[in-house]
Amino acid sequence: MNFELSDEQRMLQENARRYMEKSYAFNNRQAIAADGHFATRQWQEYAELGWLAAGIPEEFGGVGFSPVETTILMEEMGRGLLLEPFLHACLLPAALIQHCANEAHKLQLLPAIGSGEALIAVACSEPESRGDVAWVATRAQRRGDDYVLNGRKSMVVCAAQSDWLLVVARSAGETGDTEGLSIFLLPRDTPGVLLEPVRLLDGTPAADLVLNEVVVPAASLLGAGGAAYAGLQRAIDESIVHQCAEIVGGMEDVLALCAEYLKTRKQFGVAIGSFQALQHRMADMAIETMQARASLHRGLAILASVSAADDERSAQISGCKAQVMRSAKFVTAQGIQLHGGYGVTEEFRVGHHYRRLVLNNAWFGGMDYHLARYARSIQQACAELA
Template identity: 35%
Template sequence: MHFNLSEEQAMLQASTARFIDQQYSFEVREKDVRLPEGFNRDTWATFAELGWLSVPISEAGGGFGGNAADTMVIMEELGKGLVASPYIPTVMLFGSFVDLGAPDILKQNLLEPLIAGQLQGAFAYQERQSRYNLADVKTTATREGESYVLNGEKTLVMNGATANQIVVSARINGEQFDTAGISLFVIDANAPGVHKTSYRLMDGQLVANIRFENLSVASSQLLGEEGDGYSLIEKVVNNTVLALCAEAMGIMVKLTDTTREYTKARKQFGAPISSFQVLQHRMVDMFMACEQTRSLLFRAVCSVGTTDADRSLHALKYMIGRNGRMICNEAIQLHGGMGVTDELDVGHYVKRLMVINTMFGDADHHQQRLAQISLPT
C-alpha cells in the first residue's frame, strides 16, 4: 500500500512548511501567543489568503472540500511550527458544524466570512461535571414560541474569548447522560445573557468559561434536527481529534529532530554526546515512537468512513498520549536543565503536546474506549 501524497496535498504541505520556515519563527510565536487574543490577526489573514481556512469546508459551503489527508498535512506542519492560531476551534469545530448542520442561509452568512478570515468561531460543549463524555449535558434549551431560552455554563471553550459566533450544545429533553435530546445552536457571542471569563492554559492558548442566563435563541439558529445533535457532535469531534493527532505528530517529529541536532552540537569529555551509545539508543527509541505513531495516523486517516474508523481513532489517540509522553520526557532530559526553560522552544512544544493529550479524552480514556469495542468476528 502506498501513502504518497497527491500533487495537491504535496503543494499544500510545501506552502505550509515554507510559511513556517520563512515567516513563523519561535520568537514570532512567542510574541503572538502573548497578544490579547492569543494569536496574530495578520497571520490569520495570511491563512485565509493561502486558502487554508477553506480546506475542510465542503464545496457547497464555498470551501475546497478537502478530506482527512488534506487536513492532516496542514495540521502536522502547524504542529512542527507550534503555530498559535484558532484553526481547531474556528475551522475544524465551528466551521464543520455550520457546514454540516446549518440551514443554507445561515451557512452562507457564516462560512463566507469565516473562509475570508473575518469571523472567529468556537464550540461550547464541555461542562464542569462532564469530563470526556460528550453526552453529559446539563445546559438546557427551553422552547418558548418560535425561539429557545438557554441556561447553563460551559467550560474550557477554545477561542471562546475571541469568537464572534459560538456553537452551543444544550439539552432539549431527556436525562443528563442521554445521547438523545441534545440540540446544537449558533449564538452571537456578544448577545445579552452571555457572560465570559477568559484565562490561559499552560500552552498559552486563550480559553473561556461561558455562562448563559436566559439567552433567547431563534429557531433559525438551530443546527440539524431538534434533539438530534449528538450524531453531528460525534462526527465533527472525531474529525477534529484526527486533526489534533496530526498536529501532535508534527510536535513529536520536531522534538525528536531538535533533540538529535542538540546532541550533535553538545560536547562532553571532548566529544559530541550523540557519540555516546546509551544516548543513541534513547534517540532511536524516540524515532521509533514517531514512526509507530505515524503508522497509526495513516491508518486512522485511511479508515475514515469505514467500520474500522472508531477503533483506529481510539488507538491513535492512545498512542499519541503514550508515545508523546515518552518523547517529551526524553527531549527534556537530553537537553538537560535547559529543556524546561522558557527561553528554549522544547518546553513550549512539550506543554502543547500535554494539552493535546487531554483534549477530547486522554490516553487512558481512549484505551478504555478501545477495549469496549468488540473485535470483528
C-alpha cells in the same frame, strides 16, 4: 488507502513548511503568546493562502481538501507550534456546520469561515464531560418561539475573540443520553453570556462560558432540535484525527531539535550524541514517532471508510488517539530530558511541545478516556464472537 503523497500534496506540505519557518519563527510565537491574543493579521494570511477554507466543500466557497490534505497542514502547524486556533475555530466549526446545519446556515457560515470574515468558537465540552460527547448538562428549554439556555461550558478556545458561539445544549433527555442534543448559534455578546477568560498552558486564549437565562430565537437552532449527536460525534472524530496530525508534527520537530542538540552539546570534550545510551534513546523516540504516524494513517483510513458504523468509527479513532498520546508523551518527555535543565525553559522549543501536548490530551478527551473506550469496544467485539 494510499498514503504516498501526490505532487500537489507535496507542494502543499513544502509551502506550509516554508511559511511556518519564515513567517512563524519561534521568536514571533513567543511574542504572540505573551500578548495573550492570536494574531488577526496572520489569520487573514491563512485565509488568503486558502487554509481557512481547507475543510469546506467547494460549493460553499471552500477548496475541497480531503482529510489527508488537512492533516498535512495540521502536521506543519504542529511542527511550528501554531498558536492560532486553526483546529478549534476553523476545522471544528466547519465540520459541525456541515454535519448538523441546514442549507441556509451552511450558505451563511461556511463561506464566512473560509474567508476569515467570521470567527466561530465551539462550546461543546463541560467540566464533567472528560471527552464524552453526550455528557451535556447545559439545558435549552423551549419557551414559545425562543429557547432559554442555562449551564456552563469549559475550555472554549478563543471565545472572547470570536464573533459567534456554537453552543451544545440539551433540549431533551438526561445527562449522558445521546438523544436530545441541540446546537445553537448565538453572537458572543448575547445577553446572559458571561465569559471567564483564561490563558491555557501554552498561552492559547480560552474562556469558560456561564449561560444564565440566555434567550435565543428558535431560528438560531443549528439543524434539527434534539438530533445533533451523530453530527457532533462525527465532527469530533474528524477533529481528533486532525489533532493527532498536529501531535505527530510536534513529535518530529522534537526529534529534529534533539538530534541537533546532541551534535552541538559537549561533555568531557566530545558531543554527547556520540554516547551510545543517548543514541539508543533517540532510536526509541524515532520508533514511537513512526508508531504514532501509523496510528494517524489508521485514523485517516477509518474516516474514509464507508462501511464503519458511527460507534465503531468513534471507538477505533479513540484507539488512534490513545496510541498517539502514549507515543508523544514518551517522545516529548525524553526530549526534555535530553536537553537537561534547559528543556523546561521558555527559550527552548522542546518544552513548549510538551505544554501543547498536555492541552491536546485535555481537548476532546484524554488518553485514559480514549483507551478505556477502545478497550470496551474490543471486549464487546470479543463477546459477540464467543
